[in-house]
Amino acid sequence: MAALAPLSRESIPAFDALVAGGVTADVRKGTIRIGFTDGEDTTGLEHEFAAARDAGQHVPYRTSTGHEPPFSARVQQIVHLDGQRFVAPGPFLDALAGSLRERGGEIVEGAQVRSIGFGPGGLQVDTWSGAPHRADAVVLATGAWLPDLARRLGVRAPVQAGRGYSCSIPLAKPITAPVYLPGVRVAMTPYGDRVRVAGTMEIADRDTPFDHRRLDAILRSIRPLIDGADWTDVRDHWVGARPLTPDGLPLIGRTKLEGVHVAGGHGMRGITFGPATGKLLARQLMTGTDAPDLAPFHPLRTG
Ligand SMILES: Cc1cc2nc3c(=O)[nH]c(=O)nc-3n(C[C@H](O)[C@H](O)[C@H](O)COP(=O)(O)OP(=O)(O)OC[C@H]3O[C@@H](n4cnc5c(N)ncnc54)[C@H](O)[C@@H]3O)c2cc1C
Helix, strand or coil: CCCCHHHHHHHHHHHHHHHHCCCCCCCEEEEEEEEEECCCCCHHHHHHHHHHHHCCCCCCEEEEECCCCCECCCEEEEEEEEEEEECCHHHHHHHHHHHHHHCCCCCCCCCCEEEEEEECCEEEEEECCCCCEECCCEEECCHHHHHHHHHHHCCCCCCEEEEEEEEEECECCCCCCCEEECCCCEEEEEECCEEEEEEEEEECCCCCCCCHHHHHHHHHHHHHHECCECCCCCEEEEEEEEEECCCCCCEEEECCCCCEEEEECCHHHHHHHHHHHHHHHHHHHHHCCCCHHHHHHCCCCCC
């Protein structure tokens, strides 16, 4: 928690900086509501909030009792976490890509990187298709696939896929900010005129095919806890691999190969910490001075 606090403090300002800098992403402000049923209590969550505060984070929350949509009458206690931001991840990435292209950047879609190393003209990235790409600097950010290329760069930490599933459903009364149900570990976020439902931590090979039973289990778990959903209109089925590290800390910084860096291993927080990671790593790359806030995430750490 202490190691992550500086990244956490930087995370919302980093999103706001992207928008202020011209990235046309729909980054919304809101209060996240966390719902508890009668048999559950808030002690675990409040303990976590206390630890975050002890680590120097600002955690503005309050609790209320009573019934509030979209929760069903079974949810009677709600923790309101104020001052949050939320995004729809797909459109957010599209906005980032659009901004990069507008500024003269090139995205080579579908290219599978094979190796990173030194060629005749200096640092070069080889793909399975097309000519090698020459580079002044490389940032390897291949998520749960990171070890495939990073191991040869001295990065020993394994990265395990913690697969999560999501889909969208319509709600009779749309929500304007995310809600979370810690008892079943499922979150719901506004998604156009629908909501995106996400959950599950499936420890499996990163490329395992989509398992419908996992998504069905998520929907079954929230059905008694959410009112006004059309459970027959389930769309946007998706599975993704959260890149998990053994010590729960991301891998950000230089590798043993001069000019090659990694940014990954953020587990359940890769969207939250992505912009802050980019900002701190870019500064480190451009100045050549290691950022003290990134020290705990050194990719060459052992143990
Ligand atoms: C259901 C679900 C809900 C989530 N909810 C949240 C949330 O609420 N908040 C939050 O902060 N995070 C959340 N996460 C976690 C977040 O999605 C991840 O932490 C984040 O996507 C990791 O980003 P990344 O760029 O490191 O990896 P990825 O997003 O996995 O991107 C890596 C990319 O590299 C590509 N790649 C791999 N190997 C190669 C190669 N050799 N050549 C070229 N390309 C390659 C992959 O195809 C992939 O596109 C959630 C994840 C899931 C699954």
